[in-house]
Amino acid sequence: MYSLDQLLAPPPLSALLSLILISGLDGLGLLFLRASGLLAFNHHDTVRSSETLRWQAVVIGAMLVAAVMFPLVLLGVATRSLMRATAAMLLLIGTVQLFCTLRDGASLMTRLRQWLAQDRWTRSAILVLLLGMFLLALGPVTNADALDYHIGAAIAMLNNNGMPGHDEWFHSRFAGNGEVLNALGLSVGAEQFGALLQFASLTGIVGLMLPALGRSTIQEATGSRLIVLAALSSPVLLFLVSAPKPQLWPIAMTTLGFALMAHPSVDLLDKHALWKRFALVSALCMSASQAKFNFLLGGGIVGVLALYTMLRRRQLLAAVPIGAALAGLIMLPPLAWKAHTYGATLLESLLSPLPGHLPGTDRMIAFARNNPDFASAFPFPLSIVLPSSAGSITTVLGIGWVLFFWCRIEPAARSRAAAATVLLAIVTTAIAAPPSARMYLEPYFWGLFLCSLHAGASTLKVPAAVRWGIWLQVCGFGLACWFGALTLFPGALSDTCRTQVMQRSANGFSLMRWADQVLPVDAVLLNGHRSMALAPRRAFDYSWTNYTDPSSEEASRYLSSLKAAGVNYILLPDRSLAQLPLSGCFGRVFAGPGPGRMVSRNPLNQGAPYDAWILEFHSDQLPGCAQHPMPATAVPAGADQLPGSSQSKLTGKAEAKP
Template identity: 30%
Template sequence: MTRAYLTLGDLVAPPPLPAVLAVLMVLGFKYMGGLLCRLLFREKRGVPETAACIILAMALVAAGLQIMGVLWQLPLLPLRVMAWTIAALGLLELWFFVSRFLGAAQWKGFLPLSTELHWWERSGSAISAATLFFLCLMALGPPTDADSLDYHLGVPLEFLRRGETYARLDWFHARLIGSGEFLNMLGLAGGTDSLGAALSGAGLVVLAMVLTAVVRKERDRVFVLGLLMSCPFLLFLVPNQKPFMLPVAATTIALVLTRGRVRTFDGRTLFLALGCTFFAMSCKYSFLLSGLVVLIACLAAAYRSHKVRVAIGLAALLYALLLFPAHVQKLLFYGDPISPMLEQFRQEPDQGVVRFASFLRYYGVSGFPFPISIILPDSAGAVSSVLGLGSLALIVVLLNARSSWLFVGSAAGALAILFLAGARSAGYFLEAYVWFSFAAAYAAWGRCKELLSRLVLAQGALTLLLAAYGAATIFPGALTAGLRDSVMERSAHQYTVMVWLDRVLPADRVMLSTLRSHALMPRAFVAKDILTWTDWESPAETQKAGGLLKEKKINTLVMEPFVAEKFADKLCMDIRGRMAGPERFRTATRNPWNRGAEFDLAVFDARTNDKAPSQEDFALKR
C-alpha cells in the first residue's frame, strides 16, 4: 500500500472498475445460487426457489467470513482472491445471462404490457420498470450517505486495517454490523465500495420478479409492482451500502415459499425458507423481530405438514451456521449477543450505550404523528424517508384479502412487535409494507383498489422523476475518477472535509472529531459516538470517557472552536495551538433540498494531561 494508514482510496479501484466489480460479484453470487439450486432440485424449480438459493449463497459466504473473523483473522490477500473469484464466476453467469435469460419468459411476467390492460396500467408497468432501472444505476455510483460512510463501510474498512475483527468501544455504531457489512468488507477487499448498494439493487430485482411470478393475474401484477416501485423510501435505501433491501427480499421469499406449501412443506423448501429467514436476522437487529414472525410461520406450516422435527433440526443447524457466529462475536466483544439492545440488562451497563440503544428504537425526524409520519413527508427534504401512499394497501387488505392470510397475519404480527419495541421510522415497517402489498394484489377489484391504483400511479411518476434525477447525478461517479470526485464533492457526506484534513494533517495524528464519515477519515481516529452519547454532566461517565481517550493517545481535535474548548476542559486535555482553520464547509447530500447548511471546523494540536479527570476535577469545573 502507498501509506501506513490504510484508507478507502487505497483499496477502491479506479472507476469504472468498482461498478464493474460490484455487478460481476452480484452475478457471481447468482451463479453460486444456481449451483445450489441444481444441487437441491433436480426437477424444474420456480422463481421463488431460485431466488432463495441465490440469497442463501450470499448468506453462506457472509457466514464464512464471520466465522473467519471469530476463529482466525481477516487477511487482505485471501479476501481479495475470494472477491475476484466470485467476480470471475460472475463473468460466466454474464455469458449465460446474455445467451439465454434475456429472452426467457420471466421478463414477460415481470413487465406486463398486454393490450388488454388500460393505458394507465400499461403506463404504470413501464414506470415501474424505468424506476427500477434508474435505482440500479444509482446503486452503482459511489457511496455518499452518512450511514454508509460511517459504519456500513467504515467498520469493514477498520477490520481490513487490522486484519481481524475487534471491539471498538468508542464507536457505538460498530455494534450494529451484521452479515451485510462482512459482504461489504469482501467488496472492499476486491476493490469496490459499491457492493452493498449493488446487492440492494439485486434484492429489489429479485423481490419484484418473485412477487410478479407468483401473482397470477396480469392486472394484479401491475398493481403489486406499482406498489413496490412507487415507494419513495427506495430512493434512500437502494443506493446505500446498508444491508436492508436484501433481507427484506429474503423474509418475503421465505413467506412466499411457506405460502406455497402450507400443507406440503418438504425438507428442501424448509431449508431455503429457514435459510432466508436466518440470513435476514443476521443482517440487522430489527430483522430479529420480523424474522421471528417469519420463523413462527415456517414452523406452523411445518407442523401442518408433519415436518416439525425436520424444521427444528434445520432451524438449529442454520442458526448455528448463519446467526450464532455474530452472537458469539458480540458477546465476546461487548457482553451482549445483540449489542446494544440488551446493554441495559447487564450488571454494569454503559449508560452511553443504553442511550444509544434507546435512540435507535425511538428516533424519528418527522413533524407528523405516527402513522402519518411513515406515509407522508413533512418537507421536501424528507420525501425519501417515507413509505408513501402505497401504505394504504392495508385498507384494501382489510376489505378483502382472504386468500393471503399468511402475509396479512405476518405483516400484522411484525407491525405489532416493532411498534411495541418502539419503532417509529419508516424503514422498520418496509417488510410489512411489502407483505401487505402482496396481500392487496390478491384482493378483489373494487372502488378502493381502483382508487389506490390511480394514486400509486401518480406517486410512481414522481418517484420515477426523482430516481432519474438521482441516477443522473450519482451514476456518473462510477465512470471516471474526475466524475467520481465531482459527485463526492457535491453529494457525499463530509467528503470535502476529509480532503481538507488529508491535506493539513501530518501522518502521525490521531483525531477526535465531531465528524461522522469514518470510512473517509485520512488518519487514525476515535469515533464521535463517544462525544455524542456520553453524559458530560456525569462525573463517572466523564471519567470513563477520558480514560478511553487517553488510552487512544489522542493528539488532535477536529471540531468547532467553541466545542473544542468545552471538551478539552472536560477531558483534562491541553490545547497547544491551532493547526488549521477555522474553515467553512457546505453540507453535501444526494437530496438537493437538504443541501446548503454551512459549518465551521478547525484543527487543534492537543494532548491529554498526566491525570485522567476525577470526581474532584469535575466538581471544580462545574
C-alpha cells in the same frame, strides 16, 4: 489504509468489479438452488415458479457467503488476503455467469419484447423505475450512515482482520454480516458492491410479485399491476437502494421466507421437500437477524409462521433439530462473540443491540428507539406515509398501503396465518421500533405479496382514485429516481466526476480532504464528524461523549483506549470549543478554520456552511485532563462564537435524512 478513497479501484473499474461480484453471487445462489432441488416454487406452474425463485439467486448467494465469512471475521482470521481470495472466487463465477448471459443476449431481448407486449404501459414503467434505481446504485457512496459505520466498520474489518474493536465507536457495534459483505467488496476496490446488493435484493422482492402480471383477464391484471407498482415506488426506496446500508437485503430474505411459507405450494410438498423449504426459510430468517438488530423481530415472526406450518403439517419434530442445527451455525457465533467480548449473557446478546451495558450505550439505545428519520410535522402513523416537507420525501412509505383495504384473503388456514403474521409485524414494530418508514418495509412487502396471491377480479377491485393515486406516485418516484441517477451515476465514470459528486452530495467529503492535506502522516485523530469512513488517518469516534460524561469514573474505559492509541489531534466541526467534552485535553490550534458544509444527496435538504478546526490533543495527560475545562488561551479567535451548537451538527446526524 484508513480511508475509503485509499481502498477503491479507479472509476469505472470499481463499478465493473461491483457488477461482476453481484453476478458472482447470482451464480453461486443459482448453483445452490439447483443442487438443493429448491428451484421449483409451485408444482402446478413449474416454468413460472422457477422464474420466480430464479430472482432470488443473488439474495441466497449473499446469504451463503455471509454465513461463511461472518464467523471468520469474528474469529479475527478473515485477513485482507482471505477477503480478496473470496472476492476473486466470486469474480470468476460472475465472469462465467455474465458470459453465459451475454451469449444468450438475442434470446433475452426477444423474451423482453414479448414480455413488454403483453402489458406495455405497466411493464415499461417497471423497467424505467428499475433502470433508474440501477443507475442510482452505481453512484459513489454518499449516505451519512454508510460513511459512518456501514462502510467505516467494513474498512476497520480490513484493517484489523476482524471486527472494529473500538468500544467508544458505538455505531460500529451495530455492524453485522452486511458490513462483512461490504468489506468483501472493498477488499478488491468495489465501491458500489454494497448498493448494488441492495438493488438486487429489491428486484428479488419485486420478482416474487411480478408473475402476478401474467393474470389471464384484464380485470385481474389491473389489481396485480397496482401491487407491483406500489412495491416499486415507495419513496423510501430512493434512500435505501442507493446506499450500502444492509436494509433491503435482510428484508428480501425475510420476504422470501414469508413467501415460501404463505404460497399455496407449501401444502403440496412431500415431507422431504417441506424439510428443505423449512431449512431454507430458517437460514434466511437467521441470516437476516444478523444483518441488523431490528430484523431479529421480522425474522423471528416469519420463523414462527414456519414453525406453525410445520406443526400444521405434523412435522414439528423434524423442524426442531433442523432449526437448532442452523441456529448453531448462523446465530451462535456472533452471540458467543458478543457475550465474550462485552461480558454479557447469550440471552442479552440476542435481545440487546449493544449488550454488556457499557457506559453510555443504554442512553444511546433509548435515544435511537424514539428517533425517527426526520422531524415530521405529522403525527404517527401519518409521519411514515406522507412527507411533511420536500426535503423528507424519501423518508416515507407512500400510499401503497391503501391496497390492503381492498385485498381479501382466502379462508384457508395458511392464508389466515400469513395475514396474522403481517398484522403481528405491524403491531410489534409500532411498539418496539423507532417511528421510521423503513422499519415498516417488511410487513409492507409481505402484505403486498399476500395480496398478489389473491389479486383476482373478485378480491382486488380498487376505486379509480386509488389507481390514479398510485400512478401519480409512480410518476413522482420516477422523476426523483432519475434525477438522483443523473446526479450520482456520473461519479462511477471517472475520478473527476466522482470528486464532483462527492463534494456536492457526501457530507464531510470536502472537510476530510482538507484534514488529509494538513494532518501529519502519523496523526491519530479523535474525529468529531460522523464520516468515519472518510477519515484520512487512524481515527477514533468522539460522539460517545454525547452519551457519557468524560469526567466521570465510568468513562475511564474509553479514555484508556484514547491514551493507549496515542491520539494527538482532534477534529471539531461547528461547536463552541471551550464548552466541549474533553476540552481540558485540547492543545493549540493546529489548523483551521477548515471548509465544512452540511450536504446530502437531496438538493432540497442542504445545510449551511460552517468552520471546522483541528487542535492538538494531549491524550498523554488522560484521565486527568478530562476533569478540567479548556484554557481560555487555547480558544482560537472567533471559535467560541461558531454558528450552531446542536449535537446533531457536531456529529453530522442531521444528514441522516437523504
